[in-house]
Amino acid sequence: xxxxxxxxxxxxxxxxxxxxxxxxxxxxxxxxxxxxxxxxxxxxxxxxxxxxxxxxxxxxxxxxxxxxxxxxxxxxxxxxxxxxxxxxxxxxxxxxxxxxxxxxxxxxxxxxxxxxxxxxxxxxxxxxxxxxxxxxxxxxxxxxxxxxxxxxxxxxxxxxxxxxxxxxxxxxxxxxxxxxxxxxxxxxxxxxxxxxxxxxxxxxxxxxxxxxxxxxxxxxxxxxxxxxxxxxxxxxxxxxxxxxxxxxxxxxxxxxxxxxxxxxxxxxxxxxxxxxxxxxxxxxxxxxxxxx
Amino acid sequence: xxxxxxxxxxxxxxxxxxxxxxxxxxxxxxxxxxxxxxxxxxxxxxxxxxxxxxxxxxxxxxxxxxxxxxxxxxxxxxxxxxxxxxxxxxxxxxxxxxxxxxxxxxxxxxxxxxxxxxxxxxxxxxxxxxxxxxxxxxxxxxxxxxxxxxxxxxxxxxxxxxxxxxxxxxxxxxxxxxxxxxxxxxxxxxxxxxxxxxxxxxxxxxxxxxxxxxxxxxxxxxxxxxxxxxxxxxxxxxxxxxxxxxxxxxxxxxxxxxxxxxxxxxxxxxxxxxxxxxxxxxxxxxxxxxxxxxxxxxxxxxxxxxxxxxxxxxxxxxx
Numbered sequence: 187x188x189x190x191x192x193x194x195x196x197x198x199x200x201x202x203x204x205x206x207x208x209x210x211x212x213x214x215x216x217x218x219x220x221x222x223x224x225x226x227x228x229x230x231x232x233x234x235x236x237x238x239x240x241x242x243x244x245x246x247x248x249x250x251x252x253x254x255x256x257x258x259x260x261x262x263x264x265x266x267x268x269x270x271x272x273x274x275x276x277x278x279x280x281x282x283x284x285x286x287x288x289x290x291x292x293x294x295x296x297x298x299x300x301x302x303x304x305x306x307x308x309x310x311x312x313x314x315x316x317x318x319x320x321x322x323x324x325x326x327x328x329x330x331x332x333x334x335x336x337x338x339x340x341x342x343x344x345x346x347x348x349x350x351x352x353x354x355x356x357x358x359x360x361x362x363x364x365x366x367x368x369x370x371x372x373x374x375x376x377x378x379x380x381x382x383x384x385x386x387x388x389x390x391x392x393x394x395x396x397x398x399x400x401x402x403x404x405x406x407x408x409x410x411x412x413x414x415x416x417x418x419x420x421x422x423x424x425x426x427x428x429x430x431x432x433x434x435x436x437x438x439x440x441x442x443x444x445x446x447x448x449x450x451x452x453x454x455x456x457x458x459x460x461x462x463x464x465x466x467x468x469x470x471x472x473x474x475x476x477x478x
Numbered sequence: 479x480x481x482x483x484x485x486x487x488x489x490x491x492x493x494x495x496x497x498x499x500x501x502x503x504x505x506x507x508x509x510x511x512x513x514x515x516x517x518x519x520x521x522x523x524x525x526x527x528x529x530x531x532x533x534x535x536x537x538x539x540x541x542x543x544x545x546x547x548x549x550x551x552x553x554x555x556x557x558x559x560x561x562x563x564x565x566x567x568x569x570x571x572x573x574x575x576x577x578x579x580x581x582x583x584x585x586x587x588x589x590x591x592x593x594x595x596x597x598x599x600x601x602x603x604x605x606x607x608x609x610x611x612x613x614x615x616x617x618x619x620x621x622x623x624x625x626x627x628x629x630x631x632x633x634x635x636x637x638x639x640x641x642x643x644x645x646x647x648x649x650x651x652x653x654x655x656x657x658x659x660x661x662x663x664x665x666x667x668x669x670x671x672x673x674x675x676x677x678x679x680x681x682x683x684x685x686x687x688x689x690x691x692x693x694x695x696x697x698x699x700x701x702x703x704x705x706x707x708x709x710x711x712x713x714x715x716x717x718x719x720x721x722x723x724x725x726x727x728x729x730x731x732x733x734x735x736x737x738x739x740x741x742x743x744x745x746x747x748x749x750x751x752x753x754x755x756x757x758x759x760x761x762x763x764x765x766x767x768x769x770x771x772x773x774x775x776x777x778x779x780x781x782x783x784x785x786x787x788x789x790x791x792x793x794x795x796x797x
Contacts (some may be wrong), residue, residue: 195699202594203603209591210610213671216625219635223628235638282518285511292508297515301522306724306781309529310770311731311750312757316535316546317528333525336518366510395618398732402758413620417736420624446628452621460613467612468675 217453224248224447231442247443251451256415261451264394264412267330268455271393272386275335279385283341284370287348304338311402318403329403330411334392340385347381348374384466387459394455416452419445536768549764556768565752573748576734577726579658584665585722588673589715593707595674596681597699611671622664623736627651630660652741661729661737676718680711716793724781727773749773 191199218238223231224247226240234241251257285291286298309317314333323329351374359369375382397413404410410418536556538549560566591611598604614622629635630650637647650656688706697705731750738746749769757766788794 192698198699199597202597206591206594206598206607209670210607213610213614213667216629220625220628232633235642236635278517278521281514282521285508285515288508288511291511297519300527304522304526307530307774307778308526309531309533310767310774311753312763312767312770313529313532313535314525315758316532316763317524321524332521335525336521341518366508367514370510370514391616395616395620397618397620413618416624417620420620420627442628445624449621449624449628452624453617456616457613460616463616464609464612468679 220446220449224443224450226443228442231446244443247447250444251447257412257448257451259408260410260412260415263409267327267396267411268390268393270327271331271334272389274331275337275389275393276382276386278335279337279341279344279389280375280382282336283344284348284374286341286345289349301338301341315402324403325406325409327409330393330396330399333399334396337389337392340388344378344381344385347378351377380466383462387463388467390459391456391463412452416448419448533767533771533774535764536771538764540764540767542763552764556765557772559765560768560772565747568744569747569749569752572745573727573729575745576658576661576729576748579662580665580729581722581726583662584669585719587666587670589677589711591670592674592677592681592711593703595678596707608671608674611674613671614668615672617668619730619732619736622668623733626660626664626737649741651737652739654742654745657737657742657745661733664733664737676714677711680714681707684710713793716788716791720781720784720788723784724777726780727776 215236215238219236222238222240225243225245227242227244227246230241286294286301288294308314318324318329318333321328323332355377356369356373359373360366364372395413397411397417400409400411400414401417404414407414407418532546535546535549537551537553538546539552539555540546540549544550595604595607598607627634630637632647632649636650641647648656650660684706689702692702692706727749729748729750731754734746734748735751735754738751750773753766753770753773756762756769
């Protein structure tokens with residue numbers, strides 16, 4: 187089929203292709219530049235403007251990073267928090283979402299009302315801090331793992347997904363003598379594997395990227411995750427720039443290249459899971475959007 | 479009392495009894511469901527509702543030594559202090575300006591991008607663009623702030639080009655004039671691509687026959703956009719706008735906090751950052767809770783009024 191296109195239409199299409207292509211480039215180029223910088227010498231970073239292939243490959247930035255235990259330790263802490271956190275979060279979210287998906291559960295509407303209310307109002311930073319403090323969670327991993335263990339949004343989306351599973355499948359299991367727990371574990375969860383994968387990844391990304399909990403609840407800098415150390419390194423380097431002062435705890439300024447190497451450290455794990463994430467998240471978002 | 483009413487009250491009693499028995503049996507039948515609920519409900523009570531109850535310290539002179547129960551009540555003292563503080567107008571205008579810019583530029587950006595993506599016919603090109611523009615959403619604010627620092631500092635790439643063109647370096651990170659632009663730019667860069675998902679889904683649900691009919695009636699591409707595409711995403715736009723309005727006083731603590739420094743404090747001090755500095759850094763718990771509570775209550779009022787207005791305008795609204 188051939189459609190006759192007007193001149194204006196062709197002009198628009200050209201502009202559209204170029205514009206979106208440029209936008210897409212703008213999202214990746216900063217990362218490529220930082221990656222190149224992390225392998226460059228200090229001199230090259232200072233002298234050359236934008237580039238994505240360094241003239242001389244230098245590993246000094248990575249040597250600097252691994253010369254102290256701070257960054258490798260922070261990296262391991264982040265990995266630990268990410269894995270344990272997303273496991274805990276999925277446990278809390280799935281176990282709560284399943285009963286809430288049962289329309290004839292007594293007290294369901296009250297619970298759903300209470301859950302939804304947290305979308306529009308929250309206690310805020312200081313009362314949450316005081317609660318964490320009085321629980322004795324300051325400077326423990328619990329403070330990084332538990333407060334974010336249920337995202338209300340994710341909970342409601344998963345609840346909606348459970349509601350879509352045909353009740354007949356569960357009924358047949360019940361007739362065969364399975365109780366609600368057995369039905370949940372043996373029928374519902376296996377049917378929800380794609381959703382479970384999606385939201386585990388969502389939570390994992392959230393825990394990996396989270397720096398607010400550690401900023402608020404961790405005073406001991408030996409327990410800092412990567413994001414907080416990264417912030418300190420960035421702020422510390424930036425402290426020398428333009429005369430601005432930051433309340434940075436470090437005293438030793440890092441190399442410009444190692445700052446870039448740290449950024450790469452924080453980004454690469456996300457980019458590694460991104461292909462898996464991308465396969466599912468569009469669907470994950472839409473389950474929630476259809477029956478918000 | 480006549481017989482009919484006696485009969486009626488007996489019926490009511492029987493009905494109530496039956497209902498109670500039904501409730502008990504249904505609870506017994508669903509006992510596993512209730513057991514499954516326990517961890518989640520505890521989580522909500524401890525981490526969501528206990529802090530909500532804790533906002534009461536906004537009406538106290540909270541003292542960590544005396545605790546929540548022992549601290550003296552002072553009524554609206556902290557609110558009065560806050561409203562009469564010269565910081566208040568500055569914070570309010572900083573917060574609102576950033577929100578307004580975000581609403582004016584950040585909100586339409588994904589709508590426009592979704593419409594542009596929708597016009598692309600080559601599927602692989604469209605998919606490659608989507609793959610790339612979704613990435614920044616998953617990158618943390620710490621990393622994005624770091625990228626911004628390394629690109630925009632006085633010796634950064636951007637300033638290198640500005641100097642090469644014979645101009646003076648622009649202090650992007652430390653100037654009052656550039657701060658809001660940087661914040662909006664970051665938001666657009668990070669969230670525009672991801673924001674298109676929901677609109678693209680709405681667009682994919684449009685019946686292609688509508689377009690065919692429009693073409694037969696002689697509609698050009700702009701007319702198709704105006705009469706078919708836009709109406710089909712209208713309700714999605716309205717819903718997201720309501721949600722956005724509820725957060726007019728939230729600027730996102732993470733982003734602003736990371737981008738603020740001593741030289742741009744005049745414009746970077748917003749409610750979220752203020753609560754942190756006053757509350758956590760200086761330990762004025764009650765005062766900062768009052769600030770947070772003020773923000774939260776305005777948020778609720780805004781979200782419910784926006785929802786009401788949307789319903790008035792014939793949209794389905796959120797609740």
